[in-house]
Amino acid sequence: MSTIEVTDRTRLRRGPKRASYDRETIYRILDEALVCHIGASMHGGPAVQPNFHWRIGDELYVHGSSRNGLFQSILAGESACITVTLLDGLVFARSAFHHSANFRSVMLYGKGRRVEDPVEKRQALDSMLEKFSPGRSAEARPPNETEMKATAVIAFPIEEVSAKIRSGGPVDDAEDLDWPAWSGVRPLITTLGDLIPD
Amino acid sequence: MSTIEVTDRTRLRRGPKRASYDRETIYRILDEALVCHIGASMHGGPAVQPNFHWRIGDELYVHGSSRNGLFQSILAGESACITVTLLDGLVFARSAFHHSANFRSVMLYGKGRRVEDPVEKRQALDSMLEKFSPGRSAEARPPNETEMKATAVIAFPIEEVSAKIRSGGPVDDAEDLDWPAWSGVRPLITTLGDLIPD
Known part of the structure; x- marks a missing residue:
């Protein structure tokens, strides 16, 4: 695994000590998170839509309706920013100012590639x-x-990215x-419940 | 509580039956969710950053470092899209195509107002x-x-919004x-753990 090259868009200016450009670290976050938020220009301004994402090798995949407006923007060549956030805990400090959050997030910039080859597309959906x-x-x-025709699959290179x-x-x-306020971390725990059969 | 007026940006074209423009429904989602994703133009293209949000009346608030680049874009007048997503469950259908997710999401479009008045700003942070x-x-x-100076607080009108x-x-x-695959919903449960004292 390699280190990602830093660009102007991915250089963390606020809290640079919290940055990671380690590919393995980034992949772990992407693989653990279920939901991503995709931002791109639509109707002449930014729109942010939630979606599921998954990773195959060095590409990040999303899918949706072929008629989704945001997808159409991206497939028309608009640059996207895909952000994934895992909230791990609420950090309560003694001072209001130092309250914080424990989290792991990834921001990925890039242009999407429509997956058209039927075999590749089917493998991606699987x-x-x-x-x-x-x-x-x-x-x-x-x-x-x-159903395949109604579904668009878009792949993004995991290249311009930071955690x-x-x-x-x-x-x-x-x-x-010595300020008399309790302090510490309240972990956020997300679990999958048992199947509620149909 | 009122119904939100639909605009070109908030009209749900995909899955319109899942849309809600009911203010109370939207407020409940905003109030329950901890994390939002803010999209705006930065470095000449869209950037999406995670943040905490909270609501006071008919405005949605976010805060961050006064030097945060995305905040500076928004305060310079860039339109933003703030999206909040609660993932409630994974929906397993018998067919691959009908797999889905149970979720409640809100998309809000608008321009931010910097909260400058010290009393209002302090109340917002409280x-x-x-x-x-x-x-x-x-x-x-x-x-x-x-600390107050280092913190920017931005308020967005909850006006151009959909759930x-x-x-x-x-x-x-x-x-x-009759397809021989199990089907049903696996709920996603997020809980706050006990405090780990500092």
Whole structure:
């Protein structure tokens, strides 16, 4: 695994110590997160839509309706920014100012490539199902031609990308350590419940 | 509570039955969600940053470093799109195509107003602390002048906004109902753990 080259867009100016350009670190965050937020220009201004994402090798994939407006913008060549955020905890400091959050986030900039080859597209969609439930792509009724046509799959190179990570307890100023307020971290725990059968 | 007027940017074209323009519904989603994703133009293209948000009346607030590049773009007059997503469950259908997600999301478009009045700004920041832990704003060491200056607070009118909601089980095609794959919903449960004291 390599280190990502930093660009003007990915250089973290605020909190640079929290930045990571380590490909493995970035991939771990992308693989753990279920939801991403895709930003691109639409109707003459920015729009941000939630989506699922998944990774195959060095590309990040999203899918949606072929008629999705944001997808059409991206496929027409608009640059996108895809951001993934895992909120790990709320950080309560003694001072209001030093309240913070533990999180792991990734911001990826780039242009999307429409996955058109039917074999590649099918493999990509299978790969998404596998992320949510290993084995699922062999169990579910496979997509037919109409469904494949209704679905757009877009791949983004994981090249212009950065991670930002905060972990650990509150960092208060020395003079506040005796301030009579409780302090610490409340972890945020996300779990998948048992299946509610249809 | 009123119904929000639909604009070109907020009219849901994909899945219009899942749209809501009901102010109360939108406020409930905004109030429950901790994280938002803010998109605006920066470095000549879209950038999407995660942030905390909170609501006071009919305005949505975010805060951050006064030197945050995205904030500076917004304060220079760039239009923003703020999106909030609550993922409630993974929906497993019998067919690959009808796999879906249960979610509640809000997309808000608008321009930000810098909160400059010191009293209003302090109240806004207190209000954010209260969202995360009721009573906290009276316990924590209050922000001093330097800290207030380092913090930018931006308010957005909750006017050009829509919600999109999916709930319930999978919706398979009639001819797939006998397909031998399990189906149903796996709920996503997010909880706050006990405080890990500093």
